[in-house]
Amino acid sequence: MKILVLNAGSSSIKFQLLDMTDTTVIASGIVERIGQTDAITSFEIGKNEHRSVMAIANHKEALQQVVHLLLDPEKGVVGNVDDITAVGHRVVHGGNEFTDTTLIDENVKHKIGEFASLAPLHNPHNLEGIEVATSLFPNARQVAVFDTAFHQTIPVKASKYALPSELFDEHHIQLYGFHGTSHKYVSQQAIDYLKLKKSKIISIHLGNGCSMTAIENGKSIDHSLGFAPSNGLIMGSRSGDIDHAIIFHLVNKLGYQLEDVERMISKESGMLGLTGFSDLREIQQAASDGDKNCQLALEMNAYRIKKYIGSYTAAMNGVDVIIFTAGIGENSSLLRAMVCADMNYLGISMDAKANKQRSDELFEIQSGISQVKILVIPTNEELEIANQVKTLLEQ
Structure with missing residues (x-):
């Protein structure tokens, strides 16, 4: 099973292609300084690294660059888009709607778009990544992993704001938390290590x-x-x-x-x-x-x-x-x-x-x-x- 992971941040996109038989990283890289004339693209295959500097106007162009590198006949590692079983997308805000990893369909995309106002630097880019990946990898399963999911265990005394209660009860205005994927990963690493x-x-x-x-x-x-x-x-x-x-x-x-x-x-x-x-x-x-x-x-x-x-x-x-x-x-x-x-x-x-x-x-x-x-x-x-x-x- 080969899984491509796209992690779209506010000014960068990290990506990894993994063989999940043994979690081997087949290729990885990052596009940094998106929106600037000197955006940096780094692409690693094993010990070989390719680096380029060019103008990349937005996240759509950055994602197209990533896919171009993966499919490149000389530098790339994917001969056919159908070699990729699934694309995993980091999505920043899932609100109360998504509390776990979720298969993406039109309804999920609509909901992610609805939460864009709560994460304006991230959710629009996450959704754009989903749309581009869906068009470029039409047979791959598209899956969303939400930053907010790890924080569902935060107790109400810490997540509720001191506002009229109907805002919490009816409109779900509360602390959601972010970077959950990162915090979950490193904390588990610390627990295992110590x-x-x-x-x-x-x-x-x-x-x-x-x-x-x-x-x-x-x-x-x-x-x-x-x-x-x-x-x-x-x-x-x-x-x-x-x-x-x-x-x-x-x-x-x-x-x-x-x-x-x-x-x-x-x-x-x-x-x-x-x-x-x-x-x-x-x-x-x-x-x-x-x-x-x-x-x-x-x-x-x-x-x-x-x-x-x-x-x-x-x-x-x-x-x-x-x-x-x-x-x-x-x-x-x-x-x-x-x-x-x-x-x-x-x-x-x-x-x-x-x-x-x-x-x-x-x-x-x-x-x-x-x-x-x-x-x-x-x-x-x-x-x-x-x-x-x-x-x-x-x-």
Whole structure:
């Protein structure tokens, strides 16, 4: 069984083609900086890597590029589109409608489109990926794996907002949670690695989108993103937590239109709004060169994460493991160090030398005196999605 996994983010598409007989990765890659003139496409087959830089205007063009590479007569690995049994799609928002992995039909696509207003940076791209894959792989089963599914275990006391109850009961306005595929995968990796029978884990997913999850005994019990993937931590272009009164002030006092405010909060804020840079690598370099705005933005980012660590430790009455994952979490030793600094009250102590290492595998970065394990775990949402797709098709 060969499964193609498509993971469409707000500015990138990751993909893997897996042989699920033994979970071998046949080919993998990523299209980054979508929407820019210098979009980067990386395509790996075994130890051979092909890289190109070109203008890619949108996610549809990016997906067409992925399929072109897979079918390329010289570089590709698929001779016929019918070699692919299924395409697994990461879908960010499933609302209350989808609580598990789901075969895609017209009704499912319609529902995913309905939830686009709740995840405007993601669901439209997820749906576009489904449409393109359906046309290019007409005989493959199309399957959706929802980010929100892992967070269905969050108790009502944490998922319900202090609004009139009919909004929760009738309109399902609540905390849904996101990045569930990633948080589920890395937390299970930590449990298996440390051989934990009981566990209190804080998973920190840091990429262009960022989130944190409190995970007790393998189940999500609280999460930093909410009704839509816009609050919580400071993200690449999203503001994270703000006082909602600011929105009314912008509209009623400063004359902004609601759509302008929505665009500002989702696409022009976060680290981009604070620094003018959209890539954390550029921000770190500028901070190192003395840019005060970039230095402050990094401090604000780390401070917000620290606050969530404190609140989730309180919610679980302790913490055994802290996990850093995703592109920034796995690669930014600077941000990890800033987050873990001066956390000795909670028993968190980092080993500076261990933190400097780079690896494609799980590694530990806590010091010898730390009471909490600090793990850097490369996320593998694609493998998690492929496993869920395989399980569904074999039922």
